[in-house]
Amino acid sequence: MKILLARSAGFCFGVKRATQMAFEAADSHDGICSLGPIIHSPQLVKRLEEKGVEVVRDVDEIRHGAVIIRSHGVTSGELADISDRGLETVDATCPFVKSAQDRAARLARDGYTVVIVGENEHPEVQGIVSYAEGAEVVVVGTREDAARIPARKRIGVVAQTTQSLDNLRDVAGACLDKCQELRVFNTICDATSVRQEEARELARKSDLVLVIGGFNSANTTRLAQLCREIQPRVHHVETADQLEPQWFKGVETVGLTAGASTPGWLIDEVIRKVEGMSRES
Structure with a gap:
């Protein structure tokens, strides 16, 4: 099988920036949390948790230390509450x-x-x-x-x-x-428009499209929807383990794209799995 990978698949500028800030903050703070998941990638959030970054859902859950503001931002009221508590903030909100x-x-x-x-x-x-x-x-x-x-x-x-x-x-x-x-005001991120156009082009060239990213990621879900408008054989997956061999029957060209919150290592794992299936067939 031929594999076509979208040029801009994976992290956008804002997500890359937020992720880097979060890992750097984890290395420099003993007690730190993020108010909501830093990005919509459960696998990356788990890696941050392993480095001591606790995900909290409410400002009232924050007892001490520093708090990371997720890439999606928080409400003005939550920011005010954080300030009133005198907590250190690492603001990773996407510009x-x-x-x-x-x-x-x-x-x-x-x-x-x-x-x-x-x-x-x-x-x-x-x-x-x-x-x-x-x-x-x-x-x-x-x-x-x-x-x-x-x-x-x-x-x-x-x-x-x-x-x-x-x-x-x-x-x-x-x-x-x-x-x-x-x-x-056109407040749509340029990276979003680019990824969506690439996804459409990929769907036109492929017998099957795989869209990689968190099921809780709005931009990843939208990529899958756009692809389905052109090519009905589309599967949205988070990890390589979710690939099913029967999806690839009769497929000559597989298109691969990924949401703006999808780490490169997850994309690489899917590519390796598809290449392995191709050799087996």
Whole structure:
């Protein structure tokens, strides 16, 4: 079998930066935790836990030491609580996420109804919502969701950094019908757009596509969805152990891509497993 690996598969700049900061902090602190998983890769989070980085879900669980702010960011209220407790912080928030937070805060200050394109339960989106304090905030996932927004005089739009540009355009178009003034900030990470276009191209060339990354990773899940729109034989896996031999029957070309939170060593393990299956067949 021929294996095609997407050029940008794996860590993006923000995740690479956050991961490096977390491992460096683990080496230099005796007591340290992260508020939520540093990135959406259970395997990498486990490695950090082995180095003493405890994952906590709430600020109240932090007793002492330092706290790492995950790449997806946290809410403004959580940051305030951490500051009030006098805890040392290692802020690994992705700069693109910071930008989305700042844009939402600006729109709120300027009196706009703030529409956030993203997944309501995602920690990044919850963080962005918190920075639009004092404004009416609506989280929408699709153009259809946006079409249900009541008419407002001024609407401002920002996006979860891992959204597709097409979806942002669709939502912005629907919002334009709802207001007299529309302001849109494209807060999608460049790396997201590049990975999504590469995934589409990979799906066109492959008989089977493997998308590697955490099942809790929004950007990885979206890559799999985009590939399925072109090539129905798509499997989203976290590790090489999850590969099934029957997937590869009659397959000549396997496409491989990975989410922005996927470590390189997990990609390498999948490649070795696929190469082994190819030799056996």
